[in-house]
Amino acid sequence: MPISRLTAALLLGALVGSCGLTPHKSVIEGTSLFGASLERVTPEGERLERLERDLSEARSLWSAEQNEANAIWVGRRLGYLGRYSEAIEWFSARLQEFPDSYRLLRHLGHRRISLRQFASAEADLTRAWALARDHPNRIEPDGAPNTFNIPRSTDHGNILYHLALAIHLQGRWEESANAWTACQEAATNDDSRASALNWRYQALMRAGRPHEARETVSKARSDWDVIENHAYLDLCLLYAGRLGLSDVLGSGSDAIQDVTRRYGVSAWRYAAGEVEGAQAEWTALVESGPWNAFGVIAAEADLARAR
Numbered sequence: 001m002p003i004s005r006l007t008a009a010l011l012l013g014a015l016v017g018s019c020g021l022t023p024h025k026s027v028i029e030g031t032s033l034f035g036a037s038l039e040r041v042t043p044e045g046e047r048l049e050r051l052e053r054d055l056s057e058a059r060s061l062w063s064a065e066q067n068e069a070n071a072i073w074v075g076r077r078l079g080y081l082g083r084y085s086e087a088i089e090w091f092s093a094r095l096q097e098f099p100d101s102y103r104l105l106r107h108l109g110h111r112r113i114s115l116r117q118f119a120s121a122e123a124d125l126t127r128a129w130a131l132a133r134d135h136p137n138r139i140e141p142d143g144a145p146n147t148f149n150i151p152r153s154t155d156h157g158n159i160l161y162h163l164a165l166a167i168h169l170q171g172r173w174e175e176s177a178n179a180w181t182a183c184q185e186a187a188t189n190d191d192s193r194a195s196a197l198n199w200r201y202q203a204l205m206r207a208g209r210p211h212e213a214r215e216t217v218s219k220a221r222s223d224w225d226v227i228e229n230h231a232y233l234d235l236c237l238l239y240a241g242r243l244g245l246s247d248v249l250g251s252g253s254d255a256i257q258d259v260t261r262r263y264g265v266s267a268w269r270y271a272a273g274e275v276e277g278a279q280a281e282w283t284a285l286v287e288s289g290p291w292n293a294f295g296v297i298a299a300e301a302d303l304a305r306a307r
Contacts, residue, residue, distance in 0.1 A: 029084050030115035033304040038291055041082045051080050068098050075107055076143050087111045102132035106159045114292050118169045125163035132159055146228050152191040160186050168199060169301045173207035190224035194233040201239050205271035231257045235264035256293050263295030279306055
């Protein structure tokens with residue numbers, strides 16, 4: 001169900017208030033795959049005040065000591081405020097000072113994905129992995145801690161996850177499946193396994209390898225120790241035939257979780273041959289936003305390829 005440029009522009013301009021965020025029409029962060037403006041989305045109220053304080057503190061720490069860690073936190077804090085283009089500029093500038101920082105490259109690649117710069121993100125993350133692979137795999141500090149305040153991601157895992165996603169969003173399914181396999185093998189906990197397995201299943205199905213996809217997802221278990229990625233685990237159990245749609249949809253704890261579930265179900269339906277239904281859901285996802293969610297970005301990429 002291809003859509004016109006005008007329709008896409010209207011969809012991408014949709015409000016994202018369900019996420020507690022406000023679009024700032026005067027600030028354009030980037031351009032969608034259909035040429036529509038991506039208006040800055042900023043938190044509100046006390047959360048905005050807290051994040052602005054965090055950014056101010058990060059800048060003060062950078063001014064006091066200009067090291068890699070302090071450079072990373074300024075860029076991350078800019079991103080949490082929806083200032084993605086500024087974050088990209090910041091990370092790029094700091095890489096002039098720390099050219100072999102795979103951590104700076106990892107965060108730069110992430111924000112390039114947010115602004116639909118998939119090929120550039122892939123290049124950054126490929127270089128990040130080349131630099132990181134022979135270094136110890138350290139836990140990455142959380143900028144937005146989970147309920148248990150237990151970080152679940154690592155340097156290697158985050159580089160490989162975002163690299164696989166950058167390839168996936170370009171529709172190179174065989175390469176994507178291989179990249180998600182590497183990401184899954186690098187997982188150090190069930191949260192990371194569930195997220196990689198979800199995308200790997202989708203890539204294998206799109207690559208025309210359904211038997212392998214089903215065999216792979218059959219390894220998911222409902223008793224996995226998942227703290228953050230409940231949506232991804234539920235989707236894997238859906239793919240494996242151990243959960244129904246009613247168990248997956250409507251179970252999101254927030255807007256991002258809801259988008260993740262809806263996109264996963266749409267990809268599952270697409271692989272099952274329900275093309276029109278899947279494309280209708282992709283359109284609905286792009287319309288509802290938030291545009292910075294990976295599920296919405298994936299839906300937009302799918303619509304662009306359909307067109």
